[in-house]
Each structure stands twice: as structure tokens, then as C-alpha cells.
Amino acid sequence: MALLEIRNVTRCFGDFTAVDNVSISIEAGEFFTLLGPSGCGKTTLLRMIAGFDLPDAGQILLDGKDMFGTPPEKRPIHTVFQSYALFPHMTVADNIAFPLKMAGTTPDEISSRVREALDDVRLANFGNRFPQELSGGQKQRVAFARGLVNRPRLLLLDEPLGALDAKLREEMQIELINLQKERGVTFVFITHAQNEALALSHRIAVMNQGKVEQLDEPSRIYGFPRNRFVADFIGKISIMNAQVLEAAPAHLKLSVAGLGEVTSPTKENVKMGDTGVLAIRPEQVRISHHAEEVELKNHFIGKVQGFLYVGDVTTYIVELPNGARIEALLPNSAPGRAKFFEAGDPVAVSWRHDAGTFLND
Amino acid sequence: MRRSNIWLWSAAALAYAFLYIPLLIVVVYSFNDSKLNAEWVGFTLSWYVALFNNQEMLTAARNSLIIAVSASFLATLLGTMAGLAIHRYKLKFLPVLVFTPVAMPEILLGVALLLFFLQVLNLTLGMVSIIIAHTTFCIGFVAIIVRARLQGMDESIFEAARDLGASPWQTFRLITLPLIMPAVVAGALMSFTLSIDDFVITFFTKGVGEPILPIQIYTMIKVAVTPEVNAISTLLMLLTLTLIIIAAKLDSGILRREAK
Numbered sequence: 001m002a003l004l005e006i007r008n009v010t011r012c013f014g015d016f017t018a019v020d021n022v023s024i025s026i027e028a029g030e031f032f033t034l035l036g037p038s039g040c041g042k043t044t045l046l047r048m049i050a051g052f053d054l055p056d057a058g059q060i061l062l063d064g065k066d067m068f069g070t071p072p073e074k075r076p077i078h079t080v081f082q083s084y085a086l087f088p089h090m091t092v093a094d095n096i097a098f099p100l101k102m103a104g105t106t107p108d109e110i111s112s113r114v115r116e117a118l119d120d121v122r123l124a125n126f127g128n129r130f131p132q133e134l135s136g137g138q139k140q141r142v143a144f145a146r147g148l149v150n151r152p153r154l155l156l157l158d159e160p161l162g163a164l165d166a167k168l169r170e171e172m173q174i175e176l177i178n179l180q181k182e183r184g185v186t187f188v189f190i191t192h193a194q195n196e197a198l199a200l201s202h203r204i205a206v207m208n209q210g211k212v213e214q215l216d217e218p219s220r221i222y223g224f225p226r227n228r229f230v231a232d233f234i235g236k237i238s239i240m241n242a243q244v245l246e247a248a249p250a251h252l253k254l255s256v257a258g259l260g261e262v263t264s265p266t267k268e269n270v271k272m273g274d275t276g277v278l279a280i281r282p283e284q285v286r287i288s289h290h291a292e293e294v295e296l297k298n299h300f301i302g303k304v305q306g307f308l309y310v311g312d313v314t315t316y317i318v319e320l321p322n323g324a325r326i327e328a329l330l331p332n333s334a335p336g337r338a339k340f341f342e343a344g345d346p347v348a349v350s351w352r353h354d355a356g357t358f359l360n361d
Numbered sequence: 362m363r364r365s366n367i368w369l370w371s372a373a374a375l376a377y378a379f380l381y382i383p384l385l386i387v388v389v390y391s392f393n394d395s396k397l398n399a400e401w402v403g404f405t406l407s408w409y410v411a412l413f414n415n416q417e418m419l420t421a422a423r424n425s426l427i428i429a430v431s432a433s434f435l436a437t438l439l440g441t442m443a444g445l446a447i448h449r450y451k452l453k454f455l456p457v458l459v460f461t462p463v464a465m466p467e468i469l470l471g472v473a474l475l476l477f478f479l480q481v482l483n484l485t486l487g488m489v490s491i492i493i494a495h496t497t498f499c500i501g502f503v504a505i506i507v508r509a510r511l512q513g514m515d516e517s518i519f520e521a522a523r524d525l526g527a528s529p530w531q532t533f534r535l536i537t538l539p540l541i542m543p544a545v546v547a548g549a550l551m552s553f554t555l556s557i558d559d560f561v562i563t564f565f566t567k568g569v570g571e572p573i574l575p576i577q578i579y580t581m582i583k584v585a586v587t588p589e590v591n592a593i594s595t596l597l598m599l600l601t602l603t604l605i606i607i608a609a610k611l612d613s614g615i616l617r618r619e620a621k
Binding site: 050072077083086087098099103150 | 526539
């Protein structure tokens with residue numbers, strides 16, 4: 001049985017449907033992420049799981065038990081808030097002790113558990129400090145410790161890394177993965193940062209306009225986006241209009257207007273004559289000076305429009321004969337200004353027959 | 362730039378002079394060794410000694426203290442609840458209803474309360490009616506201060522408490538109350554200062570019984586402004602000033618009252 005089961009949950013605010021018939025089931029021990037742009041309903045869903053809001057229709061079951069009549073304090077679910085929500089009038093130790101006190105834990109056990117929790121987040125000497133005396137990263141770690149100390153069945157994390165700078169964010173991501181692994185507590189993480197979701201999660205539910213667009217492992221979400229929204233939202237992708245010429249069991253033959261024939265991986269429920277788009281990731285596209293060097297199945301002539309140098313890689317924007325623009329990513333394996341292509345250069349563009357995805361309209 | 366600075370400073374100095382010179386004169390003359398408020402003769406504390414031997418004045422002071430303490434206690438209790446409710450339910454008319462008595466002309470409130478006590482409650486005017494009246498106009502001040510404090514706070518702190526296992530009552534007792542405490546105390550002190558020197562509403566609701574400090578002072582100056590009046594005024598000023606400074610220290614938002 002799944003630990004948490006969200007069954008056909010709907011929540012409306014007036015005319016606006018924030019969460020629209022969502023069903024998700026989350027297994028014990030999972031690091032599950034709800035990913036989507038702001039206003040996609042992920043926060044509303046999280047608030048319903050925590051008990052701050054109730055669904056208009058559908059059920060939320062924890063260990064098979066409907067949570068409808070259970071107030072937040074009675075749910076074995078804790079939340080790490082985006083603003084950390086540490087109690088400003090209590091020391092770090094008292095903050096962490098709070099859930100234990102509420103649960104009626106004995107004072108002896110409270111002090112040993114708090115010490116343990118402080119050690120776990122490397123804040124052993126900070127017990128007597130007040131929250132306002134801590135840095136952002138330290139506050140964040142106190143919030144994690146407080147959320148985990150009473151061993152909840154489920155820990156909800158509401159964009160907890162949103163307020164941190166990029167460098168600290170990356171550190172905290174690794175810390176978060178370790179914490180989750182050590183404690184074996186199920187995490188439900190919400191974020192709008194796709195790279196964070198890909199880096200942290202076992203599974204991701206991509207949400208848009210109150211609905212789940214795709215629910216899968218990170219590599220499948222990135223590699224095999226189910227529709228245009230997911231393809232566009234996760235990472236960078238180039239998109240061209242296409243029609244299916246042939247739907248073979250092993251591959252698809254597509255016709256891309258003004259370009260010709262393209263081979264792409266096969267997909268369920270796609271038949272001859274379907275229209276849609278061909279979507280291809282920049283790192284799957286190769287560019288070279290001479291067309292004759294290309295052995296790949298899909299190859300075309302283009303012209304470099306411009307490039308973005310970002311240190312580790314350079315993204316080239318190449319215009320194809322049909323006017324469409326395609327992005328190609330080249331790693332900067334040699335240091336210095338080792339650019340290989342200038343704007344205006346004619347180049348050959350190619351990609352493997354198993355790269356790219358056809359997305360129905 | 363410098364020129365406009367000088368103008369600004371002069372304007373400020375003038376405003377402060379306007380406010381404080383009359384008060385300063387009262388303080389100075391309370392130490393003047395003369396029965397007349399005319400010229401400086403010499404330093405004395407005899408007016409303060411006389412004051413503490415004036416039985417009627419002491420009774421009035423005691424009564425005023427009882428009223429101020431009771432009214433500020435009741436107003437703090439009710440005003441805090443009102444402030445919490447206004448913040449929680451976000452209904453447009455609630456704040457207006459609570460804050461109206463604050464802005465209402467005192468004389469109007471005095472008349473209204475007098476009629477209410479006599480004709481609706483059939484109450485004999487006295488200490489009780491004064492306490493109720495003072496509570497009425499103090500509630501709004503407490504509510505404003507408490508709400509201002511709540512508005513500046515991160516709402517998720519209260520949700521976090523519930524989330525971590527605290528019942529609504531425990532959340533109030535362990536989180537909300539300690540966090541709004543500075544505003545509650547500031548509101549209480551504010552109410553105390555408003556109550557202790559209130560004249561108009563007290564005048565309407567006091568009846569014929571016990572002497573009350575501001576009324577007593579007024580009665581005394583009807584005869585003549587004696588240095589004894591200066592002395593009691595100075596003491597009252599000192600008390601009020603101290604409480605206001607403490608209140609402002611506790612809640613820095615208090616001096617920037619409701620702007621809306």
C-alpha cells in the first residue's frame with residue numbers, strides 16, 4: 001500500500017480551479033517532487049496534505065486512512081516552510097524541541113533527541129542561539145532538524161531552498177539528499193526550479209494549471225517529455241512543426257516542413273498522418289564545418305546565428321533552411337576563447353536517429 | 362541645501378517650543394517659593410509636601426489609579442482579542458467598528474455613554490461607570506497596536522506551530538501571545554495614560570460621588586492656579602511621559618499609529 005495516496009483531489013477558489021482532479025500515490029521512503037510554475041497548484045496541494053486546507057472533492061489517504069477530519073496537529077506530517085518559520089522568541093534548541101514537547105516526550109528524551117538533531121545538521125554549538133543570529137543556510141538547517149526530529153511519516157518541503165544563493169543552494173541540495181537517505185523519511189518537495197527537481201527526486205510530478213502533466217523518474221521526464229508543456233518547462237529544447245510519414249515499430253519517420261525527412265524514436269499512440277512537433281535537446285545536436293564528416297541519419301545544412309558562452313559550454317543558435325532555429329550545445333573542453341564557430345558560418349547540423357521526440361498536438 | 366536645512370531645523374524647533382514651553386513653565390513654577398505664578402522667588406519643595414498632605418487630592422489620585430488600572434486591564438484584554446480577530450478574519454467593517462471610538466469626538470462619546478448608563482443600564486454613576494467608559498475608548502488603541510504587530514509577522518510561524526503538533530490553544534499560548542506581548546504591554550501602558558488624565562468622558566460619567574484627579578485639578582484652578590496644581594500636574598506629566606516612553610520602546614510602531 002502506498003504511504004500517501006492522493007485520489008481525484010480537486011480544490012477551487014471561486015471560479016478558479018487550483019487543483020483539478022489530481023491523483024498521485026507516493027511510496028514510503030521516496031523523495032517525491034511536485035514541480036511546476038507558480039500558480040500551477042502545487043502549493044495548494046501541499047497545504048491540503050499538511051491539513052491547512054481541505055479538498056472540495058476527492059480524498060487524501062495516509063497509510064490508507066482518510067485524513068479529511070484530521071487537523072494539521074494530529075497528522076504525522078511535518079512541513080519545512082519557504083520562510084523557515086522558525087519561532088523568533090525561542091532558541092534553536094527550543095525550536096527543535098517544540099514538536100517533541102507537543103508530542104509529550106519526556107524531558108530526558110527531548111534533550112538527547114535535540115542534541116542528536118543538532119549534530120545531524122552540524123549545528124552542535126548553536127543550540128542557545130536565537131534564529132535571528134543565524135545565517136540563511138543555518139536557519140534552513142534548523143528548519144530541517146525541527147521538521148525531522150519527531151520522525152514524521154512524511155516531510156513536506158515548500159521551496160525550502162528558494163531564499164538561498166546559488167552556491168549555498170547546491171550545498172544544501174546534497175545535504176538534503178543525505179538527510180533523506182539517512183532518515184528514510186518520505187519527502188514531498190515542491191519547487192519551480194526544474195534543475196533542483198531533477199537533481200533531488202526519485203520521481204517528479206510536473207504540474208500545470210492544476211493538473212499533473214507527467215509523473216515519472218527525472219531521466220524519463222527530461223528524456224521523454226510527454227507533451228509540449230513538459231518539454232518546454234524542463235530544460236532547453238528546440239521545437240519544429242512535423243507530420244508523421246511512417247510509424248514503424250522501431251522508429252518514426254517525420255516530415256518537417258522545409259527541411260525534409262527526420263527519423264525519431266517511436267512513441268505509443270502515434271500513427272501515420274498525425275501532426276505535432278519534433279522536439280530536440282541542444283546537447284543532442286552536433287554541429288560541424290563540413291557536411292561530408294557527418295555519418296548520422298538526420299543531417300542538414302544551417303547557418304550560425306549567434307552563440308552564448310557560459311563558461312563550461314557554449315550554446316550555438318543555428319538557422320535551418322526552413323527558417324526554424326535549433327540550439328546546439330558544445331562543451332568547452334579546451335580553455336580560453338576556443339570558439340569553433342562564428343556568427344554567419346555555414347555549418348552541418350546533425351543528430352542521432354534515437355534523439356529527439358515527437359509530441360502530438 | 363544648507364539653507365533649507367536651517368529652515369527645517371528652525372521650523373522643528375518652533376514646533377517643539379510651541380509644544381513644550383507651556384509644560385516647562387508648569388514644571389518650573391511647581392518649585393517656585395511663592396504663592397503666585399508671577400515671578401521666580403526661590404526653589405522649594407513645599408508644594409509637593411502640601412500636596413501629600415491634601416487628603417482630598419490623595420483620594421482623587423487613588424481613585425484615578427484604580428480606574429486607570431482596571432480600565433487598561435479590561436481594554437487590553439478586549440482590545441487584544443479585537444486585534445487578533447481583525448487580523449484573522451480580514452473583514453472590512455471590523456476595523457472600522459473598533460477604531461471609530463478612537464476618532465469620535467470625546468464629548469459625543471461622553472454624552473452617549475451617559476445616556477446609555479442612565480437610561481439603558483439604570484446604573485448609578487460612579488467608579489464602575491467611569492471604568493466602563495474608559496475601557497470603551499481604550500479598546501481601539503490596544504486593537505490598533507496589536508494588529509499592527511501581527512501585520513508585520515510571518516503568517517507561516519503560526520501554521521508551523523500547528524503543523525508541529527500544537528493545538529490552536531497551545532499555538533496561542535506558546536507562540537502568538539509571546540510574540541504579540543510587546544504590543545499588548547504597549548497597549549496597556551497607552552490605555553493607562555489615556556485613562557488617568559481623561560477629563561471629558563470622566564466628567565460626563567462620574568456622577569456626584571468620589572473625586573477623580575483631572576476633575577479635582579480643574580476644580581482647584583477654578584479658584585486660582587496654585588503652585589499645588591503645578592506640582593500635581595508635574596507628577597502626572599512625569600508618570601505619563603515614563604509610560605509613553607516605555608510603550609514606544611516596546612513597540613516602535615506605536616508612534617506611527619494607523620495611517621489608513
